[in-house]
Amino acid sequence: xxxxxxxxxxxxxxxxxxxxxxxxxxxxxxxxxxxxxxxxxxxxxxxxxxxxxxxxxxxxxxxxxxxxxxxxxxxxxxxxxxxxxxxxxxxxxxxxxxxxxxxxxxxxxxxxxxxxxxxxxxxxxxxxxxxxxxxxxxxxxxxxxxxxxxxxxxxxxxxxxxxxxxxxxxxxxxxxxxxxxxxxxxxxxxxxxxxxxxxxxxxxxxxxxxxxxxxxxxxxxxxxxxxxxxxxxxxxxxxxxxxxxxxxxxxxxxxx
Numbered sequence: 001x002x003x004x005x006x007x008x009x010x011x012x013x014x015x016x017x018x019x020x021x022x023x024x025x026x027x028x029x030x031x032x033x034x035x036x037x038x039x040x041x042x043x044x045x046x047x048x049x050x051x052x053x054x055x056x057x058x059x060x061x062x063x064x065x066x067x068x069x070x071x072x073x074x075x076x077x078x079x080x081x082x083x084x085x086x087x088x089x090x091x092x093x094x095x096x097x098x099x100x101x102x103x104x105x106x107x108x109x110x111x112x113x114x115x116x117x118x119x120x121x122x123x124x125x126x127x128x129x130x131x132x133x134x135x136x137x138x139x140x141x142x143x144x145x146x147x148x149x150x151x152x153x154x155x156x157x158x159x160x161x162x163x164x165x166x167x168x169x170x171x172x173x174x175x176x177x178x179x180x181x182x183x184x185x186x187x188x189x190x191x192x193x194x195x196x197x198x199x200x201x202x203x204x205x206x207x208x209x210x211x212x213x214x215x216x217x218x219x220x221x222x223x224x225x226x227x228x229x230x231x232x233x234x235x236x237x238x239x240x241x242x243x244x245x246x247x248x249x250x251x252x253x254x255x256x
Contacts, residue, residue, distance in 0.1 A: 054094070055218060056084045056255050057174045057209045058164045059115035059124030064090035072253015076226060077234060078102055082253065092116050096128065105233050107132040109156070115164075122164040126178075130156040134235055152235040154185035156202075170213040179204040180232060187235065199242045203228030207251065217256045224249035 054062030056070045067087040074082050080102040087095045092114050100107040109130025115122055136150045160178035167173055180202040186195045209222035227244045 053216070054086065054088060055172060055174075055211045055220075056086055057162070057176060057207075057220060057222075058172045058211055059113070059122040059162045059174065060092070060117065060164070061086050061094035061113060061115065062088035064088045068255055070220070070253050070255040072220070072251065074100065074224075074249060074251040076224070076249045077247070080105070082251070084255075092124075096126070098128070098130075103134075104136050105132065105134040105235065107156070107233075109158075111158070113162075115162070120165060124162045124164075126160045126162065128156075128158040128160075130158065132156060132233070132235075150187065150189050152185065152187040154235070155183055157181045157183065167210075172211045172213075174209045174211070176207045176209065177204065178207075180228060182232070185235065199229055199240070201242075202232040203244050205249070207249075209251070211255070217254060219252075219254055221252040222250070224251060 053066050053068050054060065056068055062068050065088060067085070070082075070084040072082050072084075074080050080100050082101075083099045085097040089095055089112075094113050094115075095110070096113060097110045098108075107130050109128050111126060111128030113124050113126040115124030117123075131153070132155075133153045134151065136152075158178050158180060160176060162174055162176045164172055164174040181200060182202045183200060184195075186193060188194075203226065205224050205226045205228075207222050207224040209220055211218050211220045226247050226249055229240075229242065229244060231240060
């Protein structure tokens with residue numbers, strides 16, 4: 001009798017284990033089927049990528065072989081016309097060219113930038129070499145009759161860094177920091193040429209620029225804080241002190 005009871009108990013336990021093993025895969029399949037729609041229903045919150053043509057100020061510039069032009073203006077002591085060009089070289093590198101003009105002060109230069117994405121940010125380094133030239137006297141009067149004739153020229157080297165962040169699907173913001181190093185400057189006062197011992201470190205600037213994509217182009221606008229010597233970019237100021245002063249500037253334009 002006891003043997004029959006023992007054999008019956010073993011049969012019941014074996015049957016229960018077999019039933020549990022058979023039901024477990026079906027529950028896992030059911031669970032997986034229930035979770036699949038939840039995963040697929042998750043919204044895609046990623047932002048749209050920057051256009052292939054890139055931007056003038058955002059660290060990550062145009063893609064390799066792509067290019068971008070821009071025209072606009074900047075207020076630095078006085079309003080000046082600006083023009084920019086940027087072309088992608090690949091591997092994060094871009095070639096830059098830029099010009100600034102107000103007749104009494106004209107600046108033209110070229111350089112390169114390199115940028116890399118770091119998390120949500122885009123970080124970059126840049127370096128430019130510019131030549132500047134200005135005239136004073138001819139712009140306001142006849143130097144032959146007034147006896148006032150002055151011109152100046154020099155070289156600028158401008159290393160800097162930048163950090164950018166995409167704000168929305170169609171707007172990007174960039175912080176640019178740049179130094180002004182002036183290894184050479186010369187002035188002509190009538191027939192006298194003067195090469196003053198101007199400070200090598202002429203100051204720097206920090207600019208916060210927003211670029212807003214509009215169709216195939218972009219609008220940019222921003223604010224700058226300058227800290228420069230008193231004769232930069234006012235080259236005709238004969239004060240060659242190393243003292244710096246702070247002032248604000250504005251910039252804006254259109255990229256195409």
